[in-house]
Structure formats: C-alpha cells, structure tokens
Amino acid sequence: MIPLSFAQQRLWFLNRLEGATATYNIPVGLRLTGPLDTAALRAALHDLTIRHESLRTVFPERDGAPYQQVLAEPGTGVPPAEGWDILTVRPLTPRDQLEEELAAAARHTFDLTAEVPLHAWLFELGPQERVLLLVLHHIAADGWSLAPLTRDLATAYTARLAGQAPDWAPLPVQYADYTLWQRELLGSESDPASLVSQQLDHWRTTLAGLPSELALPVDRARPTVATGCGGRVPFQLDPAVFARITALAKEEGVTVFMVVQAAIATLLCRLGAGTDIPLGTPVAGRTDVALDDLIGFFVNTLVLRTDLSGDPSFRALLHRVKATDLGAFAHQDVPFERLVEVLNPERSMNRHPLFQVMVTFDDGAVAAGIELPGITATALETAGERAKFDLAFGFSDQGGQGLGCSLEFSADLFDPASAEALVRRFQLLLDALTDQPDQPIGTAALLDAAELAVVDRPVPGLPAHEWDGLTLHRIFEQRAALTPDAVAVSFGAQELTYRQLNERANQLAHRLRALGVGPESLVGVCLDRGLDLAPTLIGVLKAGGAYVPLDPTYPADRLEYIAADAALTALVTEQAHRELAAAVFDGPVLLAEESAGGPLTDPAPVTTEDNAVYVIYTSGSTGRPKGCTLTHANVVRLFTATDGYFGFGAQDVWALFFSYAFDFSVWEFWGALLYGGRLVVVPHDTARAPEELHQLLVEQQVTVLNQTPSAFRSLANLPTGDLAVRAVV
Template sequence: MLRTDPSVRAACVLVREDLPGDRTLTAYVVPLPGRTPDPELLAAHIGRQLPAYMVPSVIQPLDALPLTANGKLDLAALPAPTAHSRAAGRPPRSAREEILAGLFSDVLGVDRVGIDDNFFALGGHSLLATRLVGRVRAALDTETEIRTLFENPTVATLATALEGADQARPALVPQERPATLPLSYAQQRLWFLHRLEGPSSTYNIPFAVRLDGPLDTEALRQALHDVVARHPALRTVFPESAGGPRQHITAPADVRLPFAPEAVDEDKLPDRIRAAAAEPIDIEQRLPLRVTLLRLADDAHVLVLVIHHIAADGSSLAPLARDLGAAYRARVRAEAPTWDELPVDYADHTLWQRRLLGDEHDPDSLVSRQLAHWKGALAGLPEMIELPWDRSRPAVPRHAGATLDFAVDRATARRIAELARTRGCSVFMVLQAALSVVLSRHGAGEDIPLGTAVAGRTDEAASDLVGFFVNTLVLRTDLTGDPTFLELLDRVKEFSLSAYAHQDVPFERLVELLNPARSQNHHPLFQTMLILQNHTPAAPVDLPGITVTGVPVDPGVSKFDLSFTFTETYDGSGAPSGMRAAVDYATELFDAATVHALTERLVLLLAAVTTDPDRPLHTYDVLTAPSARASPSGGPGPSMSRPRRRSQRSSGSGPGAPRTPRRSATPPPPSPMASSTPSPTPSPAASPRRASVPRTGWPSPCPAPASSSWHSWLSSRPARRTSRSTRTTRPGACPTCSTTPDRACSSPPPRSTGASPAPRCRTCTPMTSAAVPPRPCAPTP
C-alpha cells in the first residue's frame, strides 16, 4: 500500500518494541529520486484504504533499506524511529477536530490529544467508547455509534467519518410527567420477580464501610438525607395501581430514613452485618434504601447501606460516594451542601427511553429496527450450553454460590492488550473468544452465547445519576469451521460491534421476542456471564477526620451458572501488570475443583493464543498436564456412569445452528493436543472462597436478574460438529394466568407473603467499600 504512493520507491512495515511492552507498528519508506515522502500524508493515504489499526503509528523515511549479504532485508539493522517521524501530535485543523480532540482528552483523562492519536492506544476501551459516543452526540448533534469509533479511532479519521452523519437522537432532557409514572423496562422485571417471591434479600446490594475517628453521627444522618433528596431513585416506592406497577416518588420532606447507632461487639460484627444485608426490602411499601449504623466504640463505627437493585447499579457508586462525602463535609460545618443541580432524574430517563425507542408497531421506530437485528442475530440460539457439571440441576434452584479467585500474569496480560490493539478489537473481545473456546472444549458446542452488561447510560446527562440503567447483551460466538484465533477475533468483533450498536433494546423485551422455552430452572438466552471491570476507580468517601475502610459482605449467591469477572491492573508507567479475575459459580452444580480446572485452562489458553494467534483452534492445548492425567474426558465433572440427559437446544440450521456432542457411556479419549508448541506457564494458584464482595467494593452494572438454572447433564467430551440436537417439552402453563409458554404472561403474580428471604442477587456483586477501587462493570467489550 505504501509503494502505491508516487513519492515512495520501497517500503517495509514491522512491529517494533523499543521499550518493554510498547509495541508499535512502524513503517520505513525509501523515496523516489527527487521526492520527499511526508509521513503525515502517507498515513492519510493508508488510512483511506485500510482500517485504522493497520495504519502505522510511525513512518520513518530512509535513504535505503538495509540488506544482508544475501540481499534480504536486515531487520536488525533498521534504526529506531526518530521522534519527529511520529504522525501523532498534529493539532486540530478544523472546529470539528478541535471539539473531538477536547472530548478525547476529557474522556481519556489526558492533557492533550493530537488528531492522529489512537483512542484505544491511549487507554480507551468499550466503556469509555460508549461515554465518548454520548459526548459526541451531545457536542456535535451528530448520530454515531461505537462501531464508527472502532473503525475510526483517531480525531482526524472520526471527524471525516462524521461528515454527513445523521442528526443525533433526541437528548435526555426533563420530560413532561404523566399522571401515572411507569417503571423503566429494567425495573419492570425486578418488580415482577419481587411480586413472585415476596419481599426478599435476593436483589439487595449491601455496602459496608468502617469509620474510624470522631464521627459526627448527626451530620452523617443529615448527609444521608441530603443524598436521598438529591437522587429521587432512592426515595421511590413501587406500588401497584389499576394499570400495573408505578413509580411513586416520595417528597424529600416526607422521607423518613430510620437512623440510630446500634451498639455491637467486635466479635459479633460479621453476623450483624450479614443480618443487615439479608433483611428484605419491600419495594412496594418502603424506600429502596436502608441504613444501619453499628457502634463499636465512641470512635469506631460501621455504616451499612443496603440498596435494592431496582434503585441502583454499579455505575451509581461514583455519584453516591461523591455526594455523600460532599454533604457530610457541609453538615459538619452546620451548612447545607452546595452542588450543581442535576439536569434530569431517573424518572426523566424512564420516559425518555420509552419515547426514544418508540412504538414496536412502527417499522421505522428505533425499537423495531433493533428488534429486527436481534431476531436475526440470535436465530437458532442454543437454549442452554453444556458444561462439566458435577451434579444434576435441582428443580428449584436456591442460587447458592461461591467465588474462586485466579489471576492472569503480567506477560499474558500485556500480550492480550497488544493483540487487541493490533487486531483493532478490545481486551474484552480477546477474553470472550478465549472463554468461548474453553467452554466449547468442555462440551458446549460451537455456538456459544455469553451474557455481558452495558452501563445503559447512553446520554451524558445520565452520568451523575443514581439509578438502575444497566442493560444486558447476548454475545454469540461462532466457532464453526476451525478458524484460527485471529479469524475468531474478527468474528467476535463483528458480532460485538453490532450488538453495541443495538444495545437500546431492553433485555426483558428481547426475551419476550425470542420466546425461549420458559422455565424457572435456567436463565434465558445464556447461562454464563463475562465481565471486564474497567471503570475508573471511584474516589473513596471523603469524610474529614475519618478513616474509611471497606468491610466485606458475604452473600453466598451465584445468579448465573458461571460468571467470570476480570479486572485489569497497571504498573506505575501505565502498562498492564496483570489481571485479577474471579469466577462466581453455582455450588448446586459445580465443585470447587471443577471450576478451578476451568480457570487454569482458560489462563493456559490465553497464554497460548496471545503467543501464536494465527493457529487453528484445534491445535491449542487447553488441558494442563495435571488435569489431563486426572480426567481423560477433558475435564472434571460428573461421573460418566450417572444417568445422562439430552440437552435442550433450539432448532435451526446453518453456521449459527447449535451443535451438541453425542454422548457415550465410555469416557472418550483426550482431545488432540499440539505437541510442537511448549505449554505456557500454568495460571497462579486459584483460591476458592465463598461468594463474597470483590475487593473493589461495588456491584457490577448487570442485567435485571432472572432465574438462572438449567437442567441438563454434561458429558465433558470435547465438542465436535457431527452432533444431533434434541428439544425437550416445554413447561406447562402459567399457574396464575393459564398462559402457555408460547405466549408471554401479562398478569403479575399474586403478592407472596412468604417471610423466608431468598438468596441475594449475585447478578450485581455486592459492595463493601467506597474506600477501595470499585469493581463495577460495564462490560467492556
């Protein structure tokens, strides 16, 4: 491509790593006699023909390319690029570029961005990309999507791509309030499940911090009231009216927030915190927030906040912690807090979202267009995928869970980041592809649906609100045809970018549209969750004179069968220093040893695919030596002599159709392994623990929780493509409205009066501390 420019006689391109971990796509060009190649013009020339990630970051002119004695290119003799040859750093040339450069800088948190600087090379990821897209809509009144940013990740290329773009969607502004305020789509499902179960702790989000120092309890009480007054979502109850559930926002003056210090002994503190976290919240009768202040001594307290999931999500941590600190600092001075008025509230977002999506009967509406996309994208999706279960599924799941910690080493984490950058995708996409391969090797087939969460705050006006904005996406990975890992990444990227472009459809509506077999014992559309935590850590709650320390809360719950969470860590220079990871698993299905083996194999595969990504998938050795010796079937799991059951699969054909491996009463032999490639170092030792709050403190912004169990038996035989799918009979009609599973049940269930609390929702990880870096997510693809 470079040699097609009239100023270039010869050229070569390679990846250099002149600084550890800093790999740069570098081009060397030799000019034609009498010509002087301009690196900036050459970069623009390539950018018109190739994707942005294939445009060299550095273009270095040379008098001649160095050659060996045999006349071949001498790579070792190529000089390190000089500073002036970098295309990055050019200032904006137009008002549009100037605005975009400012938005890049603000979102990325850097001082200055040149028009050729790559958004993702500067630390951008899918969550920040979502935020930038919202800022671009607001600033330029131009419609865009995440795909556009992935394909045009520099200010210069994005400005060109936005020329002639459609006008932006309507901005989130205060809405005219109807007489009856409906629930948001995300809230509707939680309300329905609350009505089905009765008041329970299933969807409680506990947040506990220890406060050491001279605490002004009256100032804290007033500060909490200030925060509740500022964020209407925290003072909303959800009664049922003639037309269904509605939002009733309590006036600030009518808020009664019980708050009285309760003395407790240090040795009884964990039990008291668990009791506070497990106490049900009746969202139809009471505020979705409960406060408990435990006094250990005059200068030692523990504050326990419990918020119902219907009123908050992971991204709510930053505004909540910031506003609580600001209000307390004002109240200790006997002043009311002074803060900028929020432009909108959660009720405005509810009404705006409904108007934005439009009428499903209008084929030109946003919701109709996006539903049409999802109907095609998820056609023939497997109802369940098979995994190495240790036990058959109970008829009524208890959602009991545990968490196992593991880690990705520094070298592998850096290669993951580099592979994502050079392939023009994201770190999340690399993780998604690798996890899909591991699940496939354990019997899941070649059509792997995974769930992930998106923050749902697509408009900048929602960024400082407390509320339940999060939405769920179903990401489908096609492993058919034994592609190379690079080819698999391209498939993952294509599906994921389309998913992000159609993320406005509520997950609940998507389930109704696709109408999978309705069963309380498995989560619809997917059963494995994948999250990459990449929020900027929220500042700790700043209380003057008080040392704030996180206190763990142990819910012991897993909403999904498996839920993998990764958190990137960085060294002082900003380079990846590894990944902390955890997997929440249903203890009704899995033993710790089974999950431990899965995590080891995932880390092993990540090391292999990032070392040599251009190999067919079947050549990667997923099994570690110890696990291969322990299990000839490819993984721990149920005894092959136990009764086997057929998997539930939807019908369909074509590349995306589900394929289920046949089972045999005889354990199959191990899958073929590549012997020519040495196995990378196994993962660090993983440590099982009870499902507990991650060290980061706040829940993931996650999907509206649903019953998450499925009832098939696994053969751990590696998936092959010559299988037969079988579909079982759907469950019976709804006991409340007699609706068959082929129709959506429109009647709310009768209110339950059961007093026994259900397990806490593990869909959102509970919070422990705003004083430590949070682990909320918006999955970041």
C-alpha cells in the first residue's frame, strides 16, 4: 500500500472529521472564445489524468488507515475519451445563470474514497463562447500545480485536435514516489541526527509560547465549528507605493514579500492583536527539479512569527522579519501537519492551528492562463469563495505592472464591509510605512483624511478642553458641585450620589493627611470590588498621594513584595482583608468602612497635574512585579485627546469591568466620573460570566463598555435587543 504524504494525511483527516466540503477545492475558471472542439477537450482531460497519477488517485481505507490507490489506465483498445469521464457539458441559456452555475460547480464535494479528485464543467454560452471550470481537490494538487496542469492540457488538446495522441516525454517520477521519498528524506524522529529531528528542534524553540489565537477586530464571535464560508476583496496598490516597496526592499536587502509581511503584521498589531504575530505562508515544497512538472500536493506551510515589541521603526522591523523568514525557509522540510502534532497547540474546529492569518505571494506564472489553437482563453474569477483561514492576504507579481492583491476573509467572523475597511487600513498603513520607514510603526497613519476630521472634530458642550492643568480630583470636585444629587456610583442595590461620594472621599483624605500622606506618597489599596472602592481611590488623591492596587486575589508574597518595593506610607483595606493587609504591610492600616466622622469639606489642594495618580504593578520581564506610574496630566490628556470622538457626557453609564489593579480601569473609572456619568461596579464573578454580565448591562442600561477581545467575543453571541451600549472600547 502507498501511504499518504503528510500533507494529504491532514486533509484526509479533516475530510473524515468534517465530512465532504468544498473548503479545500481549487477552482480554475477559463472563458474560451472560438471554435472549441469538445471531443478533443474531453480526450485531452483524459490524457491529463493518465499522465498525472495524482489525478486518478482515490483514498480508500484499510483497517481504519487511508492509503493511495492509483486507478489503472484503461485497457488496450479503449478509446482515449472513455475509461472514466470527468467532463460535464452543459448548455447554458439564459446566460445570467452562469454565475450561479459556476458557484454551484465550485462547491462540488468529492468522495475521496472513490472519486477521482478532478472534475470539469464546460458551460456552452453560444457557438463561439464557452466557460471551462476545472475543480481539483487540494489533496491532489496545489497552486504551483496549475502551471503544469494548464500546459499539459494545452499540449494534449492540440494533439487531439490533430487526431493524434500527445507526444510527450514520460514524467520521471509520480506523486507516490514523492510520498515514499519524503519519509526517507526526513528520517526517523528517534534519530537525533535526522533531518526531521534537527528541524523540529528549531521549531520547538522558535514557536515556544506562541499565542493560540490572534485577537482580530471581528464582527461576531466564532461559531463552534467553522463553516468555511468566505468572501474576497480584490484591491490594488498605488503605483507610487509599489515603487517605494521595491526600492525599500532593495535598499534593506529584503524581498518584496518581507516588506508586505511586515506591513501586515504591523496592521494586525495596530488593530489590537498584540506584538507577537504568527503568520502562515506556503512554500512550494518542490525541492527537486524532478517535481517541477508534476501535479500534486507538495506545498508546505511555514509559521512566520513576527516580533513587533518595543515599537520599532519599520526599517528595523524589516530586519527582524528577514531573520525570522530566513530561519523558517532553512527549516521548511518538516511538514506543517507533523509540526502541529508535535507542538500540540490547543485544538478547535473553529480556527486554524498555530496561525489564523495567511500571506501568499506568487510570481504570477499561473495567471498566464492557457494557449489553445484558435481559442482566446482568459482567466475567470470563480464564485463560491471558501475560507480556510480568518484572513488570507494574497499577492501576485504582475511582471512590472505592480501587484495583484486580494483579501480573503471568513464570513463566520467578518462582514464584507469590515473586510473592505481592513483593506483600506492596509493601503493607508503601507503608504505611511514606506514613505517614512524610520518612524516607529505605532505612529504610522491608519486613518484617512475624512476619518481624521471626525476624530479631531470638537463636540460642543463638553468641558474637557477646560481640564488642562487640573488634577483629576479637582475636576471631580467641580463635577460634584454641578450635579450633587446625580448618582455617581452603584454596586448592586447600593448607590452614592456625587455629593455623597465627594464627602466620603474627603473624610478618608483628611485621615490620610493626618498619617503624613502628601504629594508622591504611595498608599496601598486592598479592597474587593464594591461601593468603598470609588471613595477610597479619590480620597487617596485628595490627600495628595497616589494609590497602589493590592488586589486581594493575588498571592500574599506578591502583595508583600509590592508593598515593600513601593515603600507605602499607609494602606486602606476592609474588614474582610484586615489580616492579609497586616501580613503584607507593617505600617498604618485604615479600614475604608471606618473612615466616616472626619471633615466633609474638600482638603486644600497640595498636588499638581505632574504628581502621580497611581503606581500599578505589572508582571515584569524578569518575573518580579514592576511598578508603572501615571500622572494626573497623563490621564487628563487621555480624555482630552479622545473627547471629540466619543462624545461622553452625563447621560452615560459606564461599567467598571476591569480590576482596579489593571490600567484599563483608570479609563473606566475616570471616564464616568469626570463627565458626570454613572459608574456601575461589576462584581468579580459577573465579569467572568458572559450571561450574567449581559443581564447586568441590560438592567443598568450601560452605555459605555470596555472589553478585552476574548471577553467581547463571548458577550457578542448573546442577544443585543435590550442593550443600551453605544460604545465598546
């Protein structure tokens, strides 16, 4: 028995797991104008399957294991047009049915156990006009196979038109030979000196800690099982941009592909996917000249892990990409399917393993089409797009005429309008990156002039432009004076008005002042989510200090380290965590619930906009927590910069979704209170339960919601009819 190649094994497994689908079909459409000889075409297609064993191979099972069965050639004396017939001829009137018929044919599902993996449809539109659609299953062919396929089909048609059999030299090898040779080349994984062992070692190191899923700006959450439905957006690059791409590539000693790859990684990073961006790309896998003229599934897939940390310049990023790509291409022999098995990432039927964004680049050879005697043949876009990946960027060199570009997208995740917007972002970004390659990638333009005008447009009636030079608590005091009886904070059934919140914060501030808290003093805050949190954070600022979150869910040794490293002046906690606070800090400890009794008046201001608001400790690159400080001016600038874009106001209800130990909570907390809105403190368990969070959003009529991409995807599956949310950040 002939085993399957490693690449074939994965497609066979997916076929068994998902059932027969059109996801791995390769449709090739050609519009043929002229006097086509249908009998000669039928015979030529038969010749093609005789020449290439892969086109007459089926994949039955024995004892649960698949194997390649090459169907025998028809016996002597059998006319070349018989044996097995893969051509369906269909007169088509009216013509307006063509698109629908092409789409249906492109969705043909192959029975891999018994059906040859090539079928052809000839749609007759008139005496001199036809459309030929070839549909191959990927298990028998790849993109690089289209050149020998169209070349050999043309040779056979020309011969049959003349009443002869094609006179071509026999192929030196067949796909089955490659399958056996592949296993011999790679060697045994039990042998440390084998090629497969050495290359696997490289990939284990290179892909260690790879993110399992990119956080893309999707329109909806993933389904449990991907449908494979997709769409395609063709686009062009401005000739001036393409000229800069080629010039920059030459200048930096990289390829055009590397420039495009770096730009795509930058786009995804800027859209929130992080700084660790794995991209997939195919390589021909035809490492021997004997394979060049063969139709078969040779292509391998590489994972190009792109590091964008540190906000490098685009020029510097190109050199990172070059090093990554050269390392990947030097270790391209390990089949992707085996790499997945060895690395064993978290598997799911709704996403591709190791990467979800593909980048392809070809030299345009396939686009040349086919030459048939007396026939004008032009390539035809085929409908019925399928999506194997979340996103797939495709580029084709058009021989000095620029790049042919397209974006294929999963319809499970993206609407066509969103995919078109991604393309526009990519075009803008590539223009900016190649125009100024020495600027940090984080500063390159992502918005066009019209969008910038919207962002920069002031919203009448908002006071943010008057906040410059003020501290956060001073702005809050002004807001409390304007709307003292409006609800400022709610937690379950409990509420505090702006007057009550300000007075409770004042009482705590006076007590902290008495303990010596002043400008740049750091005060630990160890509280659960609840109504005491807001007056405590504001009270620390009014006293002149900055708060240091000590989340009681953290390990005690971490809290002890933070308290010591920050050199806290005091610590505010609650009765439930009094013992924990005393264990991690040996200085003054105040209970938030016992702050009543002090003066209700605003303390005299002692800080400026340049004083610290908080010191939040992150994990740190060394494993030890590291403090990150932000000033009043930093936070105020965040809101003044975005003021005209969101139009926040007193009518808004904000959800405090994030822990106060996470910096995003600063945006949520002060976004509500500086604009006079209401802050809804989300209980810890509710924040982690999408259905409970959804219920809270409906009950509280939250209008501004802040989410991580993963949390939002879970929430997006739930009904939206009763929600009041107008902005998701």
